[in-house]
Amino acid sequence: xxxxxxxxxxxxxxxxxxxxxxxxxxxxxxxxxxxxxxxxxxxxxxxxxxxxxxxxxxxxxxxxxxxxxxxxxxxxxxxxxxxxxxxxxxxxxxxxxxxxxxxxxxxxxxxxxxxxxxxxxxxxxxxxxxxxxxxxxxxxxxxxxxxxxxxxxxxxxxxxxxxxxxxxxxxxxxxxxxxxxxxxxxxxxxxxxxxxxxxxxxxxxxxxxxxxxxxxxxxxxxxxxxxxxxxxxxxxxxxxxxxxxxxxxxxxxxxxxxxxxxxxxxxxxxxxxxxxxxxxxxxxxxxxxxxxxxxxxxxxxxxxxxxxxxxxxxxxxxxxxxxxxxxxxxxxxxxxxxxxxxxxxxx
Amino acid sequence: xxxxxxxxxxxxxxxxxxxxxxxxxxxxxxxxxxxxxxxxxxxxxxxxxxxxxxxxxxxxxxxxxxxxxxxxxxxxxxxxxxxxxxxxxxxxxxxxxxxxxxxxxxxxxxxxxxxxxxxxxxxxxxxxxxxxxxxxxxxxxxxxxxxxxxxxxxxxxxxxxxxxxxxxxxxxxxxxxxxxxxxxxxxxxxxxxxxxxxxxxxxxxxxxxxxxxxxxxxxxxxxxxxxxxxxxxxxxxxxxxxxxxxxxxxxxxxxxxxxxxxxxxxxxxxxxxxxxxxxxxxxxxxxxxxxxxxxxxxxxxxxxxxxxxx
Numbered sequence: 180x181x182x183x184x185x186x187x188x189x190x191x192x193x194x195x196x197x198x199x200x201x202x203x204x205x206x207x208x209x210x211x212x213x214x215x216x217x218x219x220x221x222x223x224x225x226x227x228x229x230x231x232x233x234x235x236x237x238x239x240x241x242x243x244x245x246x247x248x249x250x251x252x253x254x255x256x257x258x259x260x261x262x263x264x265x266x267x268x269x270x271x272x273x274x275x276x277x278x279x280x281x282x283x284x285x286x287x288x289x290x291x292x293x294x295x296x297x298x299x300x301x302x303x304x305x306x307x308x309x310x311x312x313x314x315x316x317x318x319x320x321x322x323x324x325x326x327x328x329x330x331x332x333x334x335x336x337x338x339x340x341x342x343x344x345x346x347x348x349x350x351x352x353x354x355x356x357x358x359x360x361x362x363x364x365x366x367x368x369x370x371x372x373x374x375x376x377x378x379x380x381x382x383x384x385x386x387x388x389x390x391x392x393x394x395x396x397x398x399x400x401x402x403x404x405x406x407x408x409x410x411x412x413x414x415x416x417x418x419x420x421x422x423x424x425x426x427x428x429x430x431x432x433x434x435x436x437x438x439x440x441x442x443x444x445x446x447x448x449x450x451x452x453x454x455x456x457x458x459x460x461x462x463x464x465x466x467x468x469x470x471x472x473x474x475x476x477x478x479x480x481x482x483x484x485x486x487x488x489x490x491x492x493x494x495x496x497x498x499x500x501x502x503x504x505x506x507x508x509x510x511x512x513x514x515x516x517x518x519x520x521x522x523x524x525x526x
Numbered sequence: 527x528x529x530x531x532x533x534x535x536x537x538x539x540x541x542x543x544x545x546x547x548x549x550x551x552x553x554x555x556x557x558x559x560x561x562x563x564x565x566x567x568x569x570x571x572x573x574x575x576x577x578x579x580x581x582x583x584x585x586x587x588x589x590x591x592x593x594x595x596x597x598x599x600x601x602x603x604x605x606x607x608x609x610x611x612x613x614x615x616x617x618x619x620x621x622x623x624x625x626x627x628x629x630x631x632x633x634x635x636x637x638x639x640x641x642x643x644x645x646x647x648x649x650x651x652x653x654x655x656x657x658x659x660x661x662x663x664x665x666x667x668x669x670x671x672x673x674x675x676x677x678x679x680x681x682x683x684x685x686x687x688x689x690x691x692x693x694x695x696x697x698x699x700x701x702x703x704x705x706x707x708x709x710x711x712x713x714x715x716x717x718x719x720x721x722x723x724x725x726x727x728x729x730x731x732x733x734x735x736x737x738x739x740x741x742x743x744x745x746x747x748x749x750x751x752x753x754x755x756x757x758x759x760x761x762x763x764x765x766x767x768x769x770x771x772x773x774x775x776x777x778x779x780x781x782x783x784x785x786x787x788x789x790x791x792x793x794x795x796x797x798x799x800x801x802x803x804x805x806x807x808x809x810x811x812x813x814x815x816x817x818x819x820x821x822x823x824x825x826x827x828x829x830x831x832x833x834x835x836x
Contacts, residue, residue, distance in 0.1 A: 222705050223676070339570065368569045368732045373776035373790055395705050398735065398778040402785040421782040439710040440780055441739040446758070449717075450739065452710035456675070517781070 183210040184389055185234065185357065190247035190257065192229060192413075194239070202460050203229045203242065205413045205468075211357070211389060216380075218392040218400035218421075220436065221410035224457050227393045230410070231359045233257070234273050236265040271301045274355035276379075278362040280342035284334040290345050291330030294318070294352055301353035317348040322378060340371035344378065351382060358383065359391045364399065376403050398440055401425060406493070409433050412458040412468035419494035426518045428510070429488075429496040431475045438513045451513070467498070475500060475508050530557035530593075531694060531726050532581065537590035537600075539576050539750075550576045552750040553590070555809065558694075563720065563727040565741030565758070567734055567773065573750040574730045578696045581728065582617050583608070594694070613639075616687035620699040622679030626671040632657075632682055633667035639690045656685040660715060677708035684715065698730045713740055735777045738762060743815075746770045749795070752809065756816040766818050766828045769793045798824070 192204035203226050211217055219227045232238045233249060236259055249256040251272070259265055277283040285293060294314045298305065305313065318326035321344040334342055343363065350358060360379060364372035380403050383390045394400055400407060400421070407424040409417045409432060417430040428434055437443065438451035458468040467473070470480035479485075479499045488501035500508050509515070539551040551573045558564040566574045579585040581592055583599065592600040599611050619625035626635055636653050644652060654664040660681040671679055680700065687695055697716070701709045717740060719725055729741055737744055738758055745755040746769060754767040765771045772793035779785055798821070800807050805821045812818045818828055 222707055369734065369778075370569055370773060370776045370793075373778070374792075376778075377790060396778070397706070398780045401780050401782045402778060402788070425780055425782050436706065437780060439707050440735075441709065441713065442735040442777070442779055444710075444739045446739055449714050450710040452714060453707045 181213050184213045184251070185211040186250040187211075187230075187233075188248050188250070190230075190233065190249065191245040192233060192238070192242055193245050194242045196241065199461050202464070203413050204233075205464070207247070207413070207415055209408060209415060209418070211391065212406075214387055214389055215406055216383060216390040216392065216404045218394060218404035218407045219410055220394055220397055220400060220407060222395055222457065225410040226413040227410050228361055229413075231275070231361065231391060231393060234357070234359065235269050235275060236262075237275075270297060270350075270353050270355065272355055273357040273359065274350040274353070275359040275361060276343075276346050276350050276363050279366045280339055280346050281366065283346055284342060286334050289331055289333055290318075290337070294330075294345070294349050297349050297352045313352070317352050318345075320351075320382065321345070321348045323348075339367055340375060343367060343371075343375050347375075347379065347382070351386070351388075354386070355388065357389045357391065359393070361393045362395070363392070365394075365396075372399070379403065396440075397425075397436055398442055409436065412464065413460060414468065414497070416469065416498070417496040419490070419496075423491065423494040427490075427494075428514060429490060429494075429501060430469075430498045431473045431500070432469045433496075434510050434514050435472075437517065438511055443513050443517070451511070477505060479505075529560065531560040531595060532558040532728075533591075533593045534577070534581075535591045535593070537577070537580065537592060538588045539573070539580055539585055540588040550750055551580070553809075554747070554750070554752050555590075556745055556752065556755060558726060558728060560693075560726055561720075561724050562742040563717075563729055563740055565737040565744040566728060566730045566747060567732060567737055567744055568747035569732055571749075572747045574732075574747050575698055576750075577747075578617070578698050578728060578730050582615055582696055583611065613690050614692050615694045615696065616690050616692040618680075618683050618687055618695060618697040618700045621703045622676055622683055623703070625683060626679060628671055630670075631667065632669055632671065635671070635682060636667070636686045636689055639686065652689055653685075656689040659688055659719070660685045675708075676704050677711055680704060680708075680712050681715065684712075684719075688719070692725070694726045694728070696728045696730070699732070700729075701736065702731065702733070709736070716740070733777075734773055746773065748793075751819060752817075753819045754817065760816055764816075764832060766812070766816075766831060767820070768797065 187207055187209040190204050190207040194201040194203055207230060221227045229238060234256060244257045247257060291314055294317055295310055298310050298313055315326040315330060318330060323329050323341065323344055337345065364375050367375060392400055392404055404421050407419065407421050408415045409430065411432050417433050424433060428437060435453045439453065441450060444450045453472055455472040458464055466482050467480040467485055470476040477499050485497045485499045487495040487497050489495045499505055535555050537551055537554045538549065541548045541550055554577065566577060568574045576585055580587050587600045591598055594611060597607060633653055636656055637649050640649065640652060653667055657664050657666060662678065662681055701712050704712060720727065731737055741758050743757045744761050745752050748769045754770045765774050772791045775791040799805055800821060807819055807821045809817055809819045810825060812828055813832060820828060
């Protein structure tokens with residue numbers, strides 16, 4: 180892999196809420212490499228959206244970065260204070276596709292005008308005619324037929340999948356270096372979801388953009404991502420290439436996420452579900468945040484927070500189970516089945 | 527699984543009047559047997575929710591019959607039967623954030639359906655029992671919906687349906703709005719309740735991966751027409767209709783290697799030639815329990831595909 184385009188180091192982010200502090204990101208370290216497709220996976224409330232919003236300065240005003248740095252092309256995004264600084268990054272360098280295409284477009288303006296807005300804002304040297312050609316070109320790229328006619332239409336004349344295509348066109352119009360897709364397909368049907376994922380995948384490949392996907396559904400990312408980071412309670416608990424995460428997961432939380440997928444369930448049997456509720460991030464977390472819900476938890480997990488154990492140059496996990504002193508634990512049956520499948524495919 | 531609990535015969539639902547009628551459901555027939563989970567899968571706008579709503583009598587029907595436990599329940603029915611039907615058929619909604627009254631306490635939300643059936647002490651007892659049944663604590667009765675997580679809210683929605691002691695539950699995308707881990711909890715709860723009480727479900731969803739896990743039989747619906755109906759395993763092993771195949775190929779699998787090699791099938795409704803009267807499509811049983819929609823030449827092709835597969 181080549182050099183990192185974005186590098187997050189020991190990032191701590193807190194929200195102050197009614198006199199209490201919520202520790203939303205706890206010492207997050209993450210390198211995003213140029214041209215890769217990284218997926219960030221976790222339950223709602225795990226901090227995956229908060230983390231990516233840090234890259235764009237989009238977190239609510241009550242959130243503040245306590246310590247750590249986000250390095251992007253020699254700049255420390257964590258130190259940005261003024262809106263004018265962010266405007267240089269937002270859209271131009273890093274763009275975002277939001278979850279719900281129903282709410283992220285302005286219902287009172289035509290599709291064409293909304294794409295033009297972002298082109299004009301970021302590429303001021305274009306003449307109006309050039310900008311329009313570019314806009315029609317973008318619509319064509321995202322697979323919208325008859326762009327001339329469609330550009331004059333309003334969002335309500337588009338279906339959900341088509342609207343998401345428009346949102347992608349807006350995000351890509353100013354040629355960003357990084358594209359963040361925050362649950363790009365959760366609000367869409369399965370068939371449309373497959374089409375949109377395929378579209379993003381090809382566009383990203385063609386233009387050499389770095390993509391970051393955020394999702395709670397591991398099934399969705401198998402197709403699109405080259406690397407996967409699993410987040411729990413404001414921390415990345417396991418990170419590796421998608422083969423490593425799907426065929427050789429090591430963290431019990433990754434096991435739990437994979438086991439709860441209905442695709443892998445056996446009919447008539449109970450589907451695995453993660454017991455208990457998420458860690459309370461208002462309180463100080465002692466040890467491993469996942470320990471109370473973890474059937475494989477060791478005594479050590481309640482005392483000291485596990486460090487990262489490196490399994491390969493690309494794969495590391497934060498769990499005491501990987502320590503040399505820990506008892507040997509076999510992953511659940513459903514996970515072993517997945518890894519066997521890899522053997523079948525290779526051999 | 528002998529007699530059907532609910533049968534839908536040649537059902538049509540039309541919205542709008544005279545000038546611009548829109549046929550949402552077109553000549554749909556199926557049976558749901560007692561104790562089974564029947565799945566209805568299709569994309570948004572296919573009419574799957576409309577069928578569910580026609581069954582709970584929210585949407586008027588244009589033609590056809592809905593027969594529940596031997597009695598016709600669509601169109602005009604007597605007041606007594608209407609009351610019986612509202613008790614025996616209940617619904618679970620998609621979005622637990624939107625479907626619970628924010629200003630009412632859980633106690634009222636759950637007991638609303640039986641508010642006049644039971645007097646106060648008995649009613650409280652019923653609420654307590656219903657909450658326990660869905661794995662919530664009875665103390666939660668005095669709280670408001672916003673104090674709960676998504677999964678807990680969906681449980682409240684299920685408790686509200688259960689307190690009516692229904693035989694039949696229409697579950698309209700009950701887990702689409704939930705996180706993966708909570709999805710598993712709600713699916714488990716639904717199948718547990720089915721085992722305990724012999725409930726019958728109509729499970730409406732756009733996600734075939736969930737359907738495979740929970741449904742006994744599945745009907746695939748496209749633009750208001752059921753294109754294929756069969757038991758789950760057959761449908762997954764030998765999908766015949768091109769739309770079913772497209773849906774199946776879109777299911778995301780947690781397996782990067784096979785996922786990268788996968789070819790997405792795209793369904794083009796223009797491929798059917800249904801224009802001339804002798805080419806009119808029919809809905810026929812191509813093998814026992816496996817129904818398919820197509821015209822004569824397509825049916826021949828499907829039969830051949832089955833012969834090859836078997």
